[in-house]
Every structure is written in structure tokens, then in C-alpha cells.
Amino acid sequence: MVVALFATLLAGTRWGDAALTPNLALDLEGGTQVILEPVPEVAGQVTSDTINQAIAVIRQRVDASGVAEAEITSQGGDKIVVALPGRPSEATLDLVRTSAQMEFRPVLVEGSPTPASAGTDPSAEPTPPADDTTAAPADGATGDPAAPADDATDAAADPAATPEPAATDGAADAAPSDEPGKAAPDSPSDVAYYVTPAVQAEFDALDCTLPENRTGGAPGDPDKAFVACEQEGLAKYILGPVEIPGADIKSATSGLGVSSSGVQTGEWVVNLEFTSAGTPKFTEVTTRLSGQQRPLNQFAVVLDALVISAPSVNAVIPNGQAEISGTFTRQTAANLANQLNFGSLPVSFEVQSEQQISATLGSEQLQKGLLAGIFGLLLVVVYSLFQYRTLGLVTVASLLVAAVVTYGVIALLSWLQGYRLSLPGVAGLIVAIGITADSFIVYFERIRDELRDGRSLGAAVDKGWERARRTILASDAVNFTAAIVLYLLAVGGVRGFAFTLGLTTIVDLVVVFLFTHPLMTLLARTRFFADGHPASGLDPRRLGVDTARYVGRGRVTTPGQRSKGTSDAPTTREPVTVGAAGMTIAERRAAARAAEASATPPQDDPPTTGTTDAPADGRPEGSDR
Incomplete structure (x- = not known):
């Protein structure tokens, strides 16, 4: 695993943009800071909700671009400060500088999110069920419903709405033309134009x-067609020109739908209301779209160059109050309402300042953190060698393997996922030293307990592993659960701590299962450990084994005697307590025989020939005593 991990990194440095060192976060490396200032068209339009929604849009852009550990905060309640670690690309900076805008465009073509195969017409592909929302009058009145998605005819089925072919056979290598197929459009939904x-x-x-195609950005030309992705990557669209700007939205709220009789339907909907300027525009749009078939009866709500919703129009909406319904949950309906509200605010942002910033903590703090980790590691090593003698070297080797694997994984994540190591992340790595060493201590103590019960080292390793494995899994499960909860609920640098804590917990399990236990199994076969050498850390005398140990076939050994059953060397058995706790039936019988043999007094040799002197008590010879 280690070889494969670092071979991948080396291949990435040779043929890609990988590095053998992990990327550092803003607090350790510094980066670029951009301060955005809102420019409202109407006084009083900049509120805390406006700033929070803008921060959410910028964060979505930055996260989608692959930049990790970015800090996006408000300053003074009316400015946004975006700090990006390292040297971000110009494309990433453009995502921050560009103001989010909302607009309503008619849907001309809807297709699968994947690229079209060569020679196929995507307009003839089945329409994916990416957005089954519909727009209806808010008062519950219904008009002619649009055809269901399964029975809807495609835009290509209408000869008047069939796009021009992309290229002719004679001009296969020529660049596609951007000239419309007719002089003027019949309507904003004119596909041919x-x-x-x-x-x-x-x-x-x-x-x-691809995530990079869903990062958002600058909107297209408002008078031309625009190609955009659905924000979750479920579909892609060709959209017509802008018909209603986001500033024409008065308000948007989410809640349970209400029928025409005033009864709640139990379905989550979004209620949309337009301003006096936007109401006639929306009436004109719904009048035209309500008579079309899918996808031409849809209008797309575009925020930050991404389609956040594309509901179909069921009826003409003359009063500027629409209800968007579909497969909403409470959360998704609230999210869409917030996005619509943000798009309705006539606020844009301009770059007030852009500058390089130094690390807020810097290399000095990183060095101190690493020194703290090294010092803690040395204390663990010293304790292990003092407590476990040579067996403590297994702890040292396991910790080194865990460190190498963790370093390799972090470097690999820095290359593939854009992960950046922050100082809280370093703290998580330091805490992991104790967590990892704890697993080894649990295992070693289980082995020593089995040795105290009279088992040989090979049997103690196997039995101790069965008992220690459950404890290690339970302990690491608690640590990993805590790391997940902390990562999901925390913000900022605390998430970096939670990430490294969870990562090292997984590495701990991998090392214990695939390195420490197999290594102990191999060491148990060596004479140095199996015989309980005083320097091995498994010396029976040091473990407090002061009774006989059963070695099979009715034989027991005393402390200091070799436990191998093949030894024929005579030994002196020490007194044992018959029936001591932890002894098996065979052990108790063998101990009883040993105790009986040691307690029987030696008998005199029988007389050979002749007579003997009379006993001192005067009794006749041969009489009973």
C-alpha cells in the first residue's frame, strides 16, 4: 500500500502537477485577499441577508473550482472579504470578482448533461426529468396543463423549431457559423433564429x-442564446434571450400549497411575486409559453450563469403572482425562495481592493506545532520502551508506518482534491499520536493477560487479538463518529481538525490490522520472544506469573523454565496453589500431583537379613505400632 501510494505521487509529479509535499492553507502559507463592496441601485437595499446570500454564492463558486480552506466572511456588515490560499488562478479570481445576477430566459432545447455523441442530434434525445416543476397562478386557478414529460414532443418534432444543422459534410473541419438562419426572430422562443x-x-x-462546468460566473449576452448547466448537473439547456431581469422580482416565499378552495395540499411550493414593472412582462411570457409543448413551455431561472429551476407554464398568469410546485421538500423550497429573493435585489459588487497577504500564523507556528508533535512522539517512544522493553519497538515501527501512510494520503488529497493542511489540521495529527498508540497498548496488554493465564506466546497473540480487536474497533468508531459530527457542524479551521482526526483514525485501523498484528504473529515464532527473554517485555517473572504454567500433556513449568513441551531437562517445581483462579482442569490436576509428591515423606529401606534391635518402646518385633 505504501509503495502504491508514493508511486502514484511520483507518477503525478512526473506527468502531472502533483507534489511530494502537501499544500498549506491560508494560515500557514498566505494567499490573495479580495474585498468586495456592494453597489446598490436603491438606498437601503444592502442588508445582512443580502450579504449572507452573496457569501453563499461566492462560496459555491470557490468550492466548485477546487480551492479548499478559503475564508469568506463579511466585514462591517456591508463588505465581503474573500481570502484564497496560495496563488489562485485568474479564473478563480474572476469567479470572485463577478457579481451574481438573476434573469429569466425561455428554454429552447433541453438535453442530457453528457456531451452528445458524434453524429447525433441532442434535440432528439429523450428529455431527462431534471426539473418537473410547474408554474401556475398563485390563487390556484388552472389553465390548460402542459403535456407531461413522458408524452411531450421534442423541440425537434416541430419543423419550425428545428435547429439548423451544425455543419455540412463538405465543411466538416470549418468552424460552426454563429449567423442566425433567418433575418429576425418571431419571438424569444424562436429556435430557428x-x-x-x-x-x-x-x-x-x-x-x-464535470464540477468545473458548474462553477457559475458571468451571464451571457442578454440578447443572444445562452448555453447553461443545471446547478446540480442533471441537465443542460439552450436558453433564449433575457425576458425578465431578477430586479423585477418583488418577493419569494416557501410554504405549503393551498388549493382554490383554501385547503392546504400538503405539497411544498414557492410563491413568487413580481413588481409592477415585472408583472406585464411575466404575463406576456406565460401567455406565449402556455401554448407550447415541452421544452418550449418552460422558462429558466438563471442565477450566476446556472439554471436553478426550469418550471413549465400551465396557464397564463396575469397578476404577477405565481406558484412554483414540483418535487420540493421543505429545505429545497426554502433554498429556491432564498435564491429568488437574492436575485431580486438590485445589488452588484465591485472590487474595493485586491492584495497578497502573508500567512496569519506562518512557518514559525508550523515549526512549533511540528516540534510539539515530535516531542509527544518521543515521549510515547520512551514510555513504550520503558514499559514494554523490546516489544516497544513494535509500537515505534507501527507509529512510523502510520506517519508515512498519513503523509502520503494527505499529499495525494492535496493533488487530487485540492486539500490544504491548516494548523488545526496539524493539531489533529498530533492528537492522533495518542489515539494510535492507545490501540497498540490495548493489544499488548491483552497479550500479557493471556500469558498470565498460562498460554504460550503464540496462543496469547491469537487470543489477545480476538479480545483487543473488539476494543480497538469500538474505540476508533467513537473517534470517527466524533470527527464526522465535528466536521458537519463546525466551520472554518475546526473542520480541518476534524478531517485529519477522522483520517488518522482510519489509518490507525489499517496499520493495526495490516501491520501490527501480522508483525506480532511473526515475532511470536522467534525464540527471543517465545522464551520470555527478560528484555523482550514478555518475561513471565516481570508479568507476575508466580505459579506453574500448563504446557500440555499434563506437564507444567515454573517461572524461568522453557515452555516448550520438547524439553526433557529436569526442573524443580515450586509449590502451587491448587485450584487457583485461571487454571484449567489439567493444570489443577498437574498442580495437585506436584503438591502431593512434594508433601509425601521419604520411607526407610526395608531390612535385608538378620535380626534387629528391639524397638525403644519395648514392644515385640513385628507387632503393630
């Missing part, structure tokens, strides 16, 4: 399953 060969080619090549 807006879906040019260039737009179609962009749509075909787009892969919305």
Missing part, C-alpha cells in the same frame, strides 16, 4: 457532469 450552428456545437460539447 437563436440556435445557430455555433450554439448547437457548444451545447453538444458541454459536459455538465
Whole structure:
């Protein structure tokens, strides 16, 4: 495993952008700080909710771009401070600088999120059920319902709505044309005008399953078609020009739907209300879309260049009050309402300052943290050697293997996942030294307990492992659960501590199962440990074994005697307590025989010939005594 881990890293340094050292977070390396200041069109529009929603959008962009350990906070209640570790790319900085904008565009083409195969027309592919939401009048009135998704005809089924072919056979290598197929559009939903060969080619090549294509960013030209991904990567769209800007939204709320009779339906919905300027625009849009088939009866809500919802229109909505329903949960409905509210605020952001910042803690604090870890490791080593003699070297070797595996995994995650090691993460690694050493101590003490019960070292290792394994698994399960809860509930640097704590817990299990236990099994076969050498840490006298030990076939050994059953050397048995706790039946019988033999007095040799002197008591010879 270690060889495979570092071979992957070496291959990454040779043919990729990997490094043998992990990336450091903002507190250890420094980075780039961008301060954004809101520019409202109307006084009083900047509130704490506005700032919080903007922070959420920026955080989504940064996380999707693969940058870890970024700090995004508010400053003074009206500014946003974005601190990115290291030297972020220009593309990542553009994601931070660009203001989020919401807009409503009609859906022209909806397709699978994966790239189209060569020679296929994505408009003829089955429409994925990415968004089954519908927009209806908020008062519960219904119009002609749109055709269900399963029975809906595709946009390509309408000859007037069929996109132009992307390229002809004679111009296979030529760049797709961006010229529309007609002089002017009939409506914003005119597929033949807006879906040019260039737009179609962009749509075909787009892969919305890739996270980098769902980072958001600048919106497209409001007067042209726009290709966008659904925010979760479930579908991709060709959208028409902007018909309603986000500023025309007055409010959006989530709650349980209410029927026309005033009875709650039990279905979570989003209620959308437009301003006086947006109401006639929305009426015009719903009038046109309600008579179309899917996907032309849908309008897309685009936030930060991503489609957050694409409901279909069931009826004309003349009063500017719509209800968006579908497969919402309480949380998803609330999230969509918050996004709509944020998009309705006429607030944009401008970059107030952008500068390089030094590490807030720096290399000095990192060195002190590493010294603390090394000092703690040395204390563990000293204690292990003092307590377990040579057996303590197994602890040292296991800790070294755990350190090598942990380092390799962190370096690999830095390359593949953009992970960055922060000072709280270093603290998690230091705490893991005690957790890892605790597993070894539990195992060794179980082995010594089995030796005290009279088992040979090989049997003690196997039996001790069975008992220690349950304890180690229970202990690490508690640590790992605590790390997960801490990671999910905490924010900022505490999550770095929780991550390394959970990672090292997994590494601890791997090392104990795949290194420590197999190593002990091998050492149990050596004469040095099996005979209980005083320096081995398994000396019976040091373990307090002061009774005979059963070695099989009715034989027992005393402290200091070899436990191998093949030894024929005579030994002197010390008195034992018959029926002592922990002794088996065979041990008790053997101990009883030994005790009886040692307690029987020696008898005189019988007389050979002749007579003997009369006894001192005067009794006749041969009489009973």
C-alpha cells in the first residue's frame, strides 16, 4: 500500500502537477485577499441577508473550482472579504470578482448533461426529468396543463423549431457559423433564429457532469442564446434571450400549497411575486409559453450563469403572482425562495481592493506545532520502551508506518482534491499520536493477560487479538463518529481538525490490522520472544506469573523454565496453589500431583537379613505400632 501510494505521487509529479509535499492553507502559507463592496441601485437595499446570500454564492463558486480552506466572511456588515490560499488562478479570481445576477430566459432545447455523441442530434434525445416543476397562478386557478414529460414532443418534432444543422459534410473541419438562419426572430422562443450552428456545437460539447462546468460566473449576452448547466448537473439547456431581469422580482416565499378552495395540499411550493414593472412582462411570457409543448413551455431561472429551476407554464398568469410546485421538500423550497429573493435585489459588487497577504500564523507556528508533535512522539517512544522493553519497538515501527501512510494520503488529497493542511489540521495529527498508540497498548496488554493465564506466546497473540480487536474497533468508531459530527457542524479551521482526526483514525485501523498484528504473529515464532527473554517485555517473572504454567500433556513449568513441551531437562517445581483462579482442569490436576509428591515423606529401606534391635518402646518385633 505504501509503495502504491508514493508511486502514484511520483507518477503525478512526473506527468502531472502533483507534489511530494502537501499544500498549506491560508494560515500557514498566505494567499490573495479580495474585498468586495456592494453597489446598490436603491438606498437601503444592502442588508445582512443580502450579504449572507452573496457569501453563499461566492462560496459555491470557490468550492466548485477546487480551492479548499478559503475564508469568506463579511466585514462591517456591508463588505465581503474573500481570502484564497496560495496563488489562485485568474479564473478563480474572476469567479470572485463577478457579481451574481438573476434573469429569466425561455428554454429552447433541453438535453442530457453528457456531451452528445458524434453524429447525433441532442434535440432528439429523450428529455431527462431534471426539473418537473410547474408554474401556475398563485390563487390556484388552472389553465390548460402542459403535456407531461413522458408524452411531450421534442423541440425537434416541430419543423419550425428545428435547429439548423451544425455543419455540412463538405465543411466538416470549418468552424460552426454563429449567423442566425433567418433575418429576425418571431419571438424569444424562436429556435430557428437563436440556435445557430455555433450554439448547437457548444451545447453538444458541454459536459455538465464535470464540477468545473458548474462553477457559475458571468451571464451571457442578454440578447443572444445562452448555453447553461443545471446547478446540480442533471441537465443542460439552450436558453433564449433575457425576458425578465431578477430586479423585477418583488418577493419569494416557501410554504405549503393551498388549493382554490383554501385547503392546504400538503405539497411544498414557492410563491413568487413580481413588481409592477415585472408583472406585464411575466404575463406576456406565460401567455406565449402556455401554448407550447415541452421544452418550449418552460422558462429558466438563471442565477450566476446556472439554471436553478426550469418550471413549465400551465396557464397564463396575469397578476404577477405565481406558484412554483414540483418535487420540493421543505429545505429545497426554502433554498429556491432564498435564491429568488437574492436575485431580486438590485445589488452588484465591485472590487474595493485586491492584495497578497502573508500567512496569519506562518512557518514559525508550523515549526512549533511540528516540534510539539515530535516531542509527544518521543515521549510515547520512551514510555513504550520503558514499559514494554523490546516489544516497544513494535509500537515505534507501527507509529512510523502510520506517519508515512498519513503523509502520503494527505499529499495525494492535496493533488487530487485540492486539500490544504491548516494548523488545526496539524493539531489533529498530533492528537492522533495518542489515539494510535492507545490501540497498540490495548493489544499488548491483552497479550500479557493471556500469558498470565498460562498460554504460550503464540496462543496469547491469537487470543489477545480476538479480545483487543473488539476494543480497538469500538474505540476508533467513537473517534470517527466524533470527527464526522465535528466536521458537519463546525466551520472554518475546526473542520480541518476534524478531517485529519477522522483520517488518522482510519489509518490507525489499517496499520493495526495490516501491520501490527501480522508483525506480532511473526515475532511470536522467534525464540527471543517465545522464551520470555527478560528484555523482550514478555518475561513471565516481570508479568507476575508466580505459579506453574500448563504446557500440555499434563506437564507444567515454573517461572524461568522453557515452555516448550520438547524439553526433557529436569526442573524443580515450586509449590502451587491448587485450584487457583485461571487454571484449567489439567493444570489443577498437574498442580495437585506436584503438591502431593512434594508433601509425601521419604520411607526407610526395608531390612535385608538378620535380626534387629528391639524397638525403644519395648514392644515385640513385628507387632503393630
